[in-house]
Amino acid sequence: MAGKWVIGMGLCAALAAGSAWAAQPSEALVRELMQVMNVPGQFTVMNNQMASMMSQQLPCVPATYWQNYIDKSGQEELLTAMIPAYQHHFSSDEVEGLIKFYKSPLGQKLVAQMPATMAEAAQSGQQWGRQRTSDMFADLQKQGKLDGQGRCPGTGGAQGQ
Structure with a gap:
């Protein structure tokens, strides 16, 4: 019932606008x-x-x-x-x-600066990701869920299992 109502409303909106695809x-x-x-x-x-x-x-x-x-x-x-x-x-x-x-001048500046901006942002994201991973591994080691080499204890050394 609700599906028919949505379709009906969509059809009404399309007719009211002349054509939704226009x-x-x-x-x-x-x-x-x-x-x-x-x-x-x-x-x-x-x-x-x-x-x-x-x-x-x-x-x-x-x-x-x-x-x-x-x-x-x-x-x-x-x-x-x-x-x-x-x-x-x-x-x-x-x-x-x-x-x-x-x-516009601002739009053209955005286009010109976006590659460098994204490259810098990606570097920041990678640096953050490395630090976050290191912190989480350290926490897992403190909890005893990972050994000193970052491996699961008793699993033959497989990481993340």
């Missing part, structure tokens, strides 16, 4: 937003990070192999795959507002 941003509008947000530039950063990680994990593969992990074709595929998420979560008016913001 507010959905077009693909072109979402692509414009992605451009002013420098999403393709973020793909380049992601590509470099992926190449570095893969080179470390598979040193037998030349590092240059991974440099095209997200090539032009991959960028287009990723952009296209991301569009429905933006269309689902933002209306046309909201996307237009975001475009206006990202074209």
Whole structure:
């Protein structure tokens, strides 16, 4: 019964608005937003990070192999795959507002500074995580749940069991 009521209310709201889907941003509008947000530039950063990680994990593969992990074709595929998420979560008016913001001086500063900001924040998060893990291991050792080497006592040395 409740499901029918929700569907009925949704239908009424759609009819009252003319069409609930009319507010959905077009693909072109979402692509414009992605451009002013420098999403393709973020793909380049992601590509470099992926190449570095893969080179470390598979040193037998030349590092240059991974440099095209997200090539032009991959960028287009990723952009296209991301569009429905933006269309689902933002209306046309909201996307237009975001475009206006990202074209503003403050929006452009955000785009320019975000990679460095996120890198610094990630370092802080990693440092915090190492300290938190160390503190929790020390607490578990005090409780006798881990031995001096951070292993479960009496389990043949397996951690975290």
